[in-house]
Amino acid sequence: MSIRPERVGGYAALRDYAVTGDGRSIALIGRDGTVDWLAWPDLDSPTLFAALLDPARGGRFLLQPEGAYTAARRYLPGTNVLETTFTTAGGTVRVTDALTLPDSHSLAPGRELVRRVEGLAGSVPIRWSVQPRFGYGAGAPHVALRAGVPVATRGPDAVGVCAWNAGRPQCTADSVTARFHAESGTRALIALPYAYQEPLVLPLRGDCEARLDHTITTWREWADNRTYAGPWCEEVLRSSLALKLLVFAPSGAVAAAGTCSLPEELGGERNWDYRFSWVRDSAFTLDAFLKLGCAPEAAGYFWWLMHASQLTHPRLRVLYRLDGGTRAPERALPLSGYRGSAPVRVGNAAAGQLQLDTYGELLQTAWLYTNAGRRLDADIARRLAETADFICTLWHQPDAGIWEVRSGPEHFTQSKMMCRITLDRALDLAERQLIPDRHQARWRRERQAVAEFVDDRCFSPRLNSYVRSADSDDLDAGLLLGLLHGYRPSGDPRMRGTVAAIQRALQDGPYVNRYLGSDGLAGGEGAFLACSFWLAEALARCGHVDDAVHLMDELIALANDVGLYSEEIDPTTGDYLGNLPQGLTHLALISAACAIGEATR
Template sequence: MKDSAVAPTRVDGYAELRDYAVIGDGRSVALIACDGAVDWLSWPDLDSPTLFAAVLDQARGGRFDLRPKVPYTAARRYLPGTNVLETTFTTASGTVRVTDALTLSDTASLTPGRELVRRIEGLAGSVPMGWSVQPRFTYGAHAPHLTRRAGVPVATYGAEAVAICAWHAGQPQCTTDSVTARFRTEVGTRALIALPYAYQEPLVLPTHAECEARLDHTAAAWRQWSDERTYTGPWREAVLRSALALKLLVFAPSGAVAAAATCSLPEELGGERNWDYRFSWIRDSAFTLDAFLKLGCAPEATSYLWWLMHASQLTHPRLHVLYRLSGGTRAPERTLPLSGYRGSSPVRVGNAAAGQLQLDTYGELLQTAWLYTTAGHRLDADVARRLAEIADFICTTWRQLDAGIWEVRSAPEHFTQSKMMCWITLDRALDLAVRQLIPARHADRWHEERQAVADFVETRCFSERMNSYVRSAGSDDVDASLLLGLLHGYRPSDDRRMSGTVSAVEKTLRQGPYVNRYLGPDGLSGSEGAFLACSFWLAEALARCGRTEEAVSLMDQLVALGNDVGLYGEEIDPASGAFLGNLPQGLTHLALISAACAIGEAAR
């Protein structure tokens, strides 16, 4: 990670997406720009409407500004092994350090339901500081009602309430819709600003000492979690940061893992590819469970698997593409009256992909359960029965057209990766049945249909001319998702067709370290950046094919593409290096962890 100081800039009020760091508490997440502004915070939960959403509309979204009132440079880092952010502002007259966290309860006293704490310390000289809290509830739709309680400004709307508590940080002044103050740091001074929040419950006003103690406790709790991680292979710092980023996307009340912390950040500036990723996708499940197991996160792995089985129970045997973090299935897509990040509209919440058929999800779920059992865990009788019934379902469903892993909004097709994952569904079911972990009463049919799927893929989804599997049956296009056929075990790494596919992806979709998902139309206007998970998939595929030196070289380049605190978005613009899409993107960090583990194993 980089620690060089920069002079933060904004374009039309917007920070570069690369300039954001993230903090969280296992329930909600905030984005903080390198200039100290909290531009995104959803409360009470990660998938709730926002209190701050300036990243989607700098005029109406709301934010929490905190920065020097004179020119400055900023350098930042996470406290080692934590999700506590430290930003150091340097001015001509002095230096100040800001430490940010969404605090974890120490359970020693009555605590707020949610709490953002910002500690400001004078390190050198004297620095004039200013701050402004502009709450805008429900994605900026509602300005707050501001009152004072025991002298503390409190912003309310409906069942929500947030207090703005300040100690040694100036005298807060209330306007009609914001709270502001100015103060000056000197060497050795320490100020604190806390935003305790409550939803449908009493608002607890904390003391200064309680907030200080919780901030310290939060850092210590994150360090303890990091110290328990077992990974010792290459790129350890990047892997640990990815693990911490992934942990922020784990919704602690249920065990679900969100795809990303934000919604509607654009895959193309000014374009329409703006989606809500604050849901849990079945497609990510195998990578997620594998990462948990490889990092020594057994409790998270168990919680996640049982959440998957609980969420999918209501729709059994059919799987939804995505589920709410609470396990619900309703995610109606709608647009918000916001201008969008740098004019990128529409701004969407909810996700219409929830209603699509994506056959690959069945393979991901069976692969997840298979990985769980190969790590020595058992399945209960009900889960075992349901997994067998999912295999039965795929026997009757795999021939259908689907929307594929990329959730195209054009006509469904026979996507090759979807068929490969149907093969994985039946193959893993057969293995579980052989080991007597699921009922085997229909194993003969699973075997027959597994062969039928393979016959379809090998005869209709492979191009002899290109020596590669193709995007869909009968097409001449290459798709980076075909790499998952290798990573999940559809064919072994020494298979001629699979190694040819790796080479074709390189030749067709790779530009330097960047790999596109695919080329050609997909039912949407505009274009997108390079999809970072695909680049990490390629690095892992190279390692599995014995091309270890090439894999190491690509991995080194990819690790260097993270931002200054080691985070990744969904995509990168190869021309400018700008982040695109929602962030932090769970699949990107999962792919980094998987690639690092695979390359380390290949090198050994």
């Protein structure tokens, strides 16, 4: 559907963004053709364009018709290459956008954004402007001609602006602009080659065109090899492509999201940097890769996780950098924030929290890996056994919980459930002689002690439900993970009661809130989309397949026009909130679709 894009105060609606990427970084492109976010050289690097967080200082790459127009867009089938069609009174033009993948036939820049503009009908006046602002808009670049090509530099960063049949670029002190007419049957090309601490490669047009075509072909070949054939196949494929964008190719890590500091409440302070890899997501991630037939991604991610966790063994960090590092100091940037939502944060202080559920996620991930026929080497097997030993003592402590609350530690129920799962999985692996079994008796004793704690102090007979934390009456959608990860079987009355209580207290139509209760931060947030998909999966596992299908259909309808999800949605307005694309949301969609498919079979 072709609509007229709109902005408020320079900001596009988050729902209006599509994303493209190359395994190293991603770009967010508005429905109006403006690139408002791009971090180079890597996904977690400082930005080249960050108008998403500050239209005045962040920098952008604008490309759109002059005058009134409408826009329709799609991904080229089976790819992460975006195609936007602009329609004006005078004609129609198509823009194809990609962060290109290198081929073996030409010398490629370190990174490259290519934008192809094709005149389809009539004559369309086009304007474009590249406004680079390196380092989260920290300072204006120096722009000068190099071999006739405008090049913007600041410190070790350099980006060229190569244009063919796209007007004559005009350089100002800190930007490059041009105008041209896209006539029917013509093709223009604009490429941004980038280099960091190395010589800048200024590409030839033919090489850029070839790399764009190669990128399309490569994405399609990857999509054609996905093995999922259950319900909502198209949506699962799109989620798998979105997830692939968050796989950091050099290490195999999977980022939680592609952006930082997009608000969970407009004007609020819940603005976090999600460009890290969370252990919390690990079991869902590995399970999705295995079910989708992504063997290289599954192996790469598993070994990255084992290596990263080795650096902090026996303790786990809540999150790790994409290179496996542990430092993620949180600081505020001098940007206005999306629609005035400040502070704008990079880094994440949650990295230093104790989050007990991560130990269960780690053992669940290893358990899934071995169930798929993979083997563990001796060092990893030893470390997993030591992790089980460690949790035997650690589980008694309060923690920050899965939602990383900043109000102080508590005895969160979901954390304790995952501690029991840590020991369950360790015992199973030991019985299969996949990890050392010297402490099985202790693991069994502590597993029973955890279960007694959860059942005695974390269950409310009045609500007929597990509760958010020990001795409370609050509910938490994270408790659904106890069912999904196997704390108790789906037929258990207490788990079924918990699912029903979450429906009564936290669900409103397709929307599910994370929890009731304080978390130490001011303001509120939207409905958490992953929780909605978890509920759909839980319903299917409990035998309520019709209810699960109905909820799933409602959730599928909440995707934006190109099939992407953010972290949250405002139930009142339908506006997207939080960082995007959100890996956990797409993982939860894949998991729910697979579970419902299994239930219907």
